[in-house]
Amino acid sequence: MANTPFECLLENADLQIDVLYVDAQTEPNLDVPDHDVMFVAACASDDNARALSQIALLASGTDRRVLNRPEGVACTAREAAYRLLGGVTGISMAPTIRISRARVMELLPGGPGLSQVSKINYPLIIRPVGSHAGRALARVSDTPELMAYLNASEDKEYYLAPFVDYRSADGLFRKYRT
Known part of the structure; x- marks a missing residue:
């Protein structure tokens, strides 16, 4: 895939x-x-x-x-595509970052040296680097869900992106590439 x-x-x-x-x-x-x-x-x-x-x-x-x-x-690549196209008028695309497990843990409330809870904005989409076709993709709504996801995963790097509700008027999600 x-x-x-x-x-x-x-x-x-x-x-x-x-x-x-x-x-x-x-x-x-x-x-x-x-x-x-x-x-x-x-x-x-x-x-x-x-x-x-x-x-x-x-x-x-x-x-x-x-x-x-x-x-x-x-x-x-997910993060490169956003850098290239994310600011183009008429294109709607979520910013995607590549981030290590250790860095995600630092950004969580209670992480090393962290004093602000607002470092991660929910909801978000997380997936391991290298995954395709929805493998290990998850929508995470809060810190406990993110912790549960990370605890169930052995991957060392992830892609994070804000969740964008892009349902059409009929309530269905569609993915288009041109």
Whole structure:
């Protein structure tokens, strides 16, 4: 669930798709199959960083169009996307921060050296860094819920974002990407 399901995007297209799987150990001088267009289907994640570097090397060797260039994929990470697009007129998006478990604990009431309770604003959304498709995603309404979430998790880093109630008039939530 971490990469673009390009097969679904092109399932009824009248074209040939050759897939080249790349990881951190892929040789940079690998022969890339003959192609008209190269489409990079890897997402921004810590786990993909080295693979994206390898893909960038492979893509630099083609004289054909490259869609979703690996150098730009990092701009799609949760916190980077907000920095890039959060202030654009007409775009509504919650600010997302990447934060360590230790830092979350410091911000909680009673945390080390903390004298103000207002350091964390509720409700918020929390998820482990590297999770996708809603895995371990939670809406947290108060400090006891956040503590329960952290106590049930072994992850060391999280994404935090304010909860935004973006239900449509019919009461349903929809996620759009364009």
